[in-house]
Amino acid sequence: xxxxxxxxLLLAIxxxxxxxxxxxxxxxxxxxxxxxxxxxxxxxxGGGEGAVVSQTAGSVTQLPQDVVDAMKEFxxxxxPLWKRYPIWLGIYPRKVDRFVVQPxxxxxxxxxKKIVVxxxxxxxxxxxxxxxxxxxGWSVRFYKNDKGEDKIQIYKEKFSGIxxxxxxxxxxYNEPVLNLIKSRLPVSIQFGIISLILTYTFCVYxxxxxxxKHGSPFDFASSAIVFVGYSIPGWALGAVMLVAxxxxxxxxxxxxxxxxxxxxxxxxFLSKIGDRIYYFVLPTIAYCIAAFATTTILMKxxxxxxxxxxxxxxxxxxxxxxxxxxWVHAMRNxxxxxxxxxxxxxxxxxxxxxxxxxxxxxxxIGKLSFEALLSRDYSILFTFTVLTTIxxxxxxxxxxxxxxxxxxxxxFK
Amino acid sequence: MFSRKIxxxxxxxxxxxxxxxxxxxxxxxxxxxxxxRILVIAYILSFCLPVLVNNQALMVSYNxxxxxPAVQTFFAELPVVGLVIxxxxxxxxxxxxxxxxxxxxxxxxKVQYQNEGQGNFVVMPLxxxxxxxxxxxxxxxxxxxxxxxGRTSDGGFRLFGTDDSGxxxxxxxxxxxxxxxxxxxxxxxxxxxxxxxxGATLGYLGGWFDILMQRIIEIWASLPLLFLIIIxxxxxxxxxxxxxxxxxxxxxxxxxxxxxxEFYREKAKDYVAAAVSIGIPTWxxxxxxxxxxxxxxxxxxxxxxxxxxxxxxxxLDFLGxxxxxxxxxxxxxxxxxxxxxxxxxxxxTVVPLTAMFLTLMMTVFIGEAIRxxxxxxxxSRLR
Numbered sequence: 001x002x003x004x005x006x007x008x009l010l011l012a013i014x015x016x017x018x019x020x021x022x023x024x025x026x027x028x029x030x031x032x033x034x035x036x037x038x039x040x041x042x043x044x045x046g047g048g049e050g051a052v053v054s055q056t057a058g059s060v061t062q063l064p065q066d067v068v069d070a071m072k073e074f075x076x077x078x079x080p081l082w083k084r085y086p087i088w089l090g091i092y093p094r095k096v097d098r099f100v101v102q103p104x105x106x107x108x109x110x111x112x113k114k115i116v117v118x119x120x121x122x123x124x125x126x127x128x129x130x131x132x133x134x135x136x137g138w139s140v141r142f143y144k145n146d147k148g149e150d151k152i153q154i155y156k157e158k159f160s161g162i163x164x165x166x167x168x169x170x171x172x173y174n175e176p177v178l179n180l181i182k183s184r185l186p187v188s189i190q191f192g193i194i195s196l197i198l199t200y201t202f203c204v205y206x207x208x209x210x211x212x213k214h215g216s217p218f219d220f221a222s223s224a225i226v227f228v229g230y231s232i233p234g235w236a237l238g239a240v241m242l243v244a245x246x247x248x249x250x251x252x253x254x255x256x257x258x259x260x261x262x263x264x265x266x267x268x269f270l271s272k273i274g275d276r277i278y279y280f281v282l283p284t285i286a287y288c289i290a291a292f293a294t295t296t297i298l299m300k301x302x303x304x305x306x307x308x309x310x311x312x313x314x315x316x317x318x319x320x321x322x323x324x325x326x327w328v329h330a331m332r333n334x335x336x337x338x339x340x341x342x343x344x345x346x347x348x349x350x351x352x353x354x355x356x357x358x359x360x361x362x363x364x365i366g367k368l369s370f371e372a373l374l375s376r377d378y379s380i381l382f383t384f385t386v387l388t389t390i391x392x393x394x395x396x397x398x399x400x401x402x403x404x405x406x407x408x409x410x411x412f413k
Numbered sequence: 414m415f416s417r418k419i420x421x422x423x424x425x426x427x428x429x430x431x432x433x434x435x436x437x438x439x440x441x442x443x444x445x446x447x448x449x450r451i452l453v454i455a456y457i458l459s460f461c462l463p464v465l466v467n468n469q470a471l472m473v474s475y476n477x478x479x480x481x482p483a484v485q486t487f488f489a490e491l492p493v494v495g496l497v498i499x500x501x502x503x504x505x506x507x508x509x510x511x512x513x514x515x516x517x518x519x520x521x522x523k524v525q526y527q528n529e530g531q532g533n534f535v536v537m538p539l540x541x542x543x544x545x546x547x548x549x550x551x552x553x554x555x556x557x558x559x560x561x562x563g564r565t566s567d568g569g570f571r572l573f574g575t576d577d578s579g580x581x582x583x584x585x586x587x588x589x590x591x592x593x594x595x596x597x598x599x600x601x602x603x604x605x606x607x608x609x610x611x612g613a614t615l616g617y618l619g620g621w622f623d624i625l626m627q628r629i630i631e632i633w634a635s636l637p638l639l640f641l642i643i644i645x646x647x648x649x650x651x652x653x654x655x656x657x658x659x660x661x662x663x664x665x666x667x668x669x670x671x672x673x674x675e676f677y678r679e680k681a682k683d684y685v686a687a688a689v690s691i692g693i694p695t696w697x698x699x700x701x702x703x704x705x706x707x708x709x710x711x712x713x714x715x716x717x718x719x720x721x722x723x724x725x726x727x728x729l730d731f732l733g734x735x736x737x738x739x740x741x742x743x744x745x746x747x748x749x750x751x752x753x754x755x756x757x758x759x760x761x762t763v764v765p766l767t768a769m770f771l772t773l774m775m776t777v778f779i780g781e782a783i784r785x786x787x788x789x790x791x792x793s794r795l796r
Contacts, residue, residue, distance in 0.1 A: 018632040026641055231773035233724050235731070236766055239751055243762045246754070354640075355728055359751065370732070373643060381644070388637040396635075 001404060008400060012393045017089075019389040020162075020382075024085050027381060088382070090161020098155040101140075107154070117152060126154060162386055168379035172372070177379045181365060181387070188353070188364035194280070195287035196345065199295060202288075204338065207299025212326065214304060229293030235355035238286030242359065245282065254282050283360045287353065291345050298341060303334040332406075339406050343399030346391065438786040445782020448775035452594075459591035463487040466584045468543035470519035472536040475508045482519070483538055492595075509533075520569070542569065542581035544588045544741040561760050573764045577749055582760065586768045588741035593772070596653070597722030600660055604718055605711070607665040612672025613699050617680050623673075630666050638663040639728065646734040653736060660725055668714070675707035709787050716780030720773055727769055743769050 079087060086092035101107045103119035117140055118125045124140045127133060140154045160166045167177040210219045232240075245254050255278065306312065307330055315325045354366030361367075365384060372380035429437065440446050463486040464471060473480045482503055489500035505513025510522055523535040561574040561582075573582035615623045642659045649655060679685060680703065688698045729735035730744020738745075743765040750762030 014628065015631050015635060018628065019635050022632065022636060023641065026644060227774060227777055228770075230777045231720070232766075232770050233728065235728070236747065236769065239747060239762055240766050242751075242754060243759050355732070358732070369640070370643075373640075373647065385637055385640065388640070389635050392635040392637075 004404070005397070005401065008397050012397065015393060016389060020089070020386060021085060023382065023385045023389075024088065027378060028081065028084060086161075088161050090159050090163040090166065092159075093157035094160050095155040096158050096160070098153055100151050100153050103152060115154060117154060119152070124152065162382070167383040167386075170372070170377050170380050172375045172377045172380075177383045180368060180380065181383060184363060184365045184368045187362060188357075188366060191280075191283060191287055191353070191362070191364070192346075194284055195291075198284065199288050199291050199345065200338075203292060203295035204299055204335075207296045208303055208326070208331075210296070210300045211303035211307065214300075226293045226296055229289050229296075232289070233355070234286040234288075234290040234353075235359045237289050238282060238356055238359045241282050241285065255279055283356060283362060286356050286359070295338065295341065295345070298337055299334065302337050303330055306330045306334045309333075336403065336407050339402040340399055342402055343395030343397070344392075346395040346398065435786045439782055442782040442785060445778045445780075445785075448778040449782070452772070452775050452779070455590065456594050459587065459594070460491060461487065462584075462587055462591060463490055463538075465538055466540040466542070466587050467538045468519060468541060468545070469538075470517075470522070470535045471538050473508055473519070473522070474532075474534050476533065480508075482517070540572070540583065542571070542584050544580065544585045545739070561764070574760045576746065576761055577753065577758075582746070582764050585741040585746060586743070586764060589743045589746070589765070590768065590772065592653075592736070592741065593723050593726060593743060593769075596657065596726050597719045599657055600664070600722040600725075601715060601718040603657070603661040604664055604668050605715075607661065608668025609672050609704070609711070611665070612669040613676050613704065615669070616673035616676025617695070617699055617703070619677075626669075630670060633663075633666045639725070642729065643732060643734045646729070651735065651737050653740075656726065656729065656735065660722070664718075664721065664725075668711070668718070671710070671714070672707065675710070676703055679703045679706055713780070713784045713787050716776050716783060720776050720780075723769070723773060723776075 083092060087094050099107055099115075101115070101117050103117050103124075106114040106116050108114055113128065114130065115135060115138065116127050118127060124142075126135050126138050126140050128135050137156055138154055139157060140152065143151055143153055165178070167181075169175065170177050170180055173180055206222060210222055213219050228237075241254075303326075307326070312325060312330055315329045316322075320329075353364070354370040356362070357364045357366040358370065365387070369380055369384035371377075372384070439449075458465075463469070464483050467483045467486065469483040469486055471481065471483045473482065480503065482501075485498070485501055489495050489498045491498075502516040504515060505511075505517040505522070508517055508522055510517055510525065519535055519537060520541055523537060526533040526535055559571050559575040561572065571581055571583065573586065576582055576585070611626075615626055642656075642663060645659055646656070676699070685698060685702060688702050693702075726735060726742070727744040727747070730742040731748045733745070733748065735744055736742050746765040747762055747769075750758070750760075750765065753761055
């Protein structure tokens with residue numbers, strides 16, 4: 001088992017790189033990236049916060065070259081395309097703390113230090129301006145800017161990327177992406193976990209009842225709910241419920257979206273719970289309905305199939321009670337396909353519910369990344385995709401592990 | 414009793430092939446079969462929408478000269494024929510509508526002819542509002558929203574009311590139906606077109622190509638594909654073809670994986686070995702021997718891929734990354750409705766959602782019926 005898990009984890013690594021590469025290439029090739037966004041903002045007279053830019057006059061149509069350069073550096077666009085991916089991963093050094101210098105002129109590099117670059121032919125030497133000794137940690141290079149002018153730049157090299165958990169900074173919120181995700185994640189996870197628990201308890205129970213009473217009026221009536229679940233996506237059902245039960249044109253039982261009441265912090269513990277339920281009911285139903293139909297039918301069919309097997313006949317023939325036959329004998333075999341499905345459901349719940357979050361106006365990671373998409377906030381987009389991929393890979397792994405635990409016939413070699 | 418039963422079975426087996434028996438069983442399932450009939454008829458009828466639900470006139474008789482604008486649109490918008498026939502819009506001045514060089518307003522024209530009383534006349538379609546219709550003078554908000562079964566300020570009867578631009582909800586729903594189904598049908602078709610040959614090759618031939626594709630499939634399965642589609646759509650100019658292409662790229666994996674597994678399993682069976690040993694070429698084994706055996710589940714999948722296609726298109730439209738603006742689509746209608754959820758214009762959300770729900774529901778019924786008709790498994794229980 002341990003060997004199997006290890007092997008699966010190792011196999012997940014190339015998949016992970018493949019996924020991130022696909023996403024990276026798609027987003028990088030996209031025109032209208034953050035650079036264009038910033039440049040346009042500057043041209044329009046608005047302030048872009050990304051680059052080290054002093055505010056230029058509002059009517060400038062042609063930006064100064066060093067401003068453009070600084071922006072390109074900030075977003076890594078000065079590197080060739082093939083280098084950006086390893087840099088972003090953190091397995092290729094990223095150039096940080098860059099300064100353009102004139103040979104022989106001391107340059108302030110912060111921390112009260114000054115650096116002098118001396119040029120002898122094509123040789124460049126960096127020395128401390130005061131002690132005249134070579135400075136470690138700094139590199140120097142010639143480079144051509146867009147206009148073809150030769151410049152000399154000093155910089156530090158640092159491995160910094162998603163593998164070192166540096167997800168970059170959102171240029172829209174001007175905050176590290178990790179912080180943004182951290183602040184939004186709890187909301188999404190709460191909905192995910194509650195929906196997961198509800199789906200499994202309710203669907204398993206309903207599926208069993210439907211299988212036991214196959215063909216009865218109960219089976220028929222509950223099939224109606226299942227059909228609804230099949231034929232309407234969660235977000236659409238959410239929209240229906242909002243119109244019918246929310247404020248506005250509906251009867252106003254539930255709020256028109258949001259996550260908690262405006263005076264949530266002042267409430268007592270009990271009314272806090274009440275407030276939560278009040279805001280949670282509709283979105284949770286919308287979350288659940290996606291997996292509801294498939295899970296219920298999976299459970300029902302699986303149990304039905306097992307109930308028609310010979311070993312069930314034997315169990316009945318031995319004189320066991322129906323309860324015991326169903327819950328102990330048949331259930332153990334029927335739960336297997338459900339376990340196999342578990343991982344994909346985790347993925348659905350934790351990752352891609354920006355549709356539901358948009359309908360209910362919930363400030364979760366889905367909504368965050370959708371807004372990031374609209375404003376071309378690369379760092380958030382990447383982080384979201386990486387997160388989704390990891391969750392989905394983990395889900396598949398968890399599925400297999402559960403499968404191995406509940407199905408003794410499966411032996412992984 | 415016993416002998417009669419055998420006789421019945423015999424006559425049935427003599428006359429009917431297995432497909433015919435399945436078809437008969439499918440027809441026997443009222444809910445599924447009726448849904449199937451309704452959807453097929455509705456879809457075929459939806460191609461006639463330009464002559465049924467349109468703001469263009471069926472016929473204009475002006476100074477003894479007859480023109481048929483809606484009929485021309487009908488032919489121009491037909492799937493294959495439409496590629497040859499250009500769509501022609503008549504400017505208002507052609508029919509004596511003064512100072513109107515843009516497309517003729519046929520409803521106004523009808524009123525104008527009646528007032529003039531010179532023997533000219535206009536025949537409008539059954540429901541004389543198109544999806545491109547806007548209410549005249551759309552600056553005034555109060556005039557724009559008309560309730561279902563209500564009348565606009567010019568006295569026009571609107572079955573499902575009008576939306577924020579004064580567009581007719583009913584005709585948008587109808588045209589949207591045609592687009593949704595066409596899109597989903599084409600998408601499913603492409604999925605099968607890629608999935609079956611690719612899956613068959615991978616499963617039957619195996620080898621390094623199979624190993625490589627397995628990796629790619631795994632990557633594809635872990636990617637947030639709808640999200641990536643949105644990214645690409647937000648960069649490029651959205652169109653029907655682009656969306657179809659992108660969703661095909663995203664969804665070929667399902668069928669491929671399935672067909673691969675099926676071929677992989679089947680190739681180990683004796684009948685394949687027998688076919689190989691008598692020297693039948695590989696492509697023939699795959700096409701004529703294995704494919705028919707794995708076709709049944711593929712047919713039962715079809716309604717559900719259709720549902721996937723419709724849902725995907727509606728979701729993209731809803732988020733604003735679907736078909737280009739101006740195309741009648743359910744998703745964008747729902748999105749407009751949600752924008753006005755506080756204002757009490759409930760029909761803007763309810764009508765498109767109901768349309769989508771009914772369509773998907775009927776498709777599910779068909780899917781269930783097909784699955785049951787094709788499924789030889791009968792659950793028997795002791796107790």
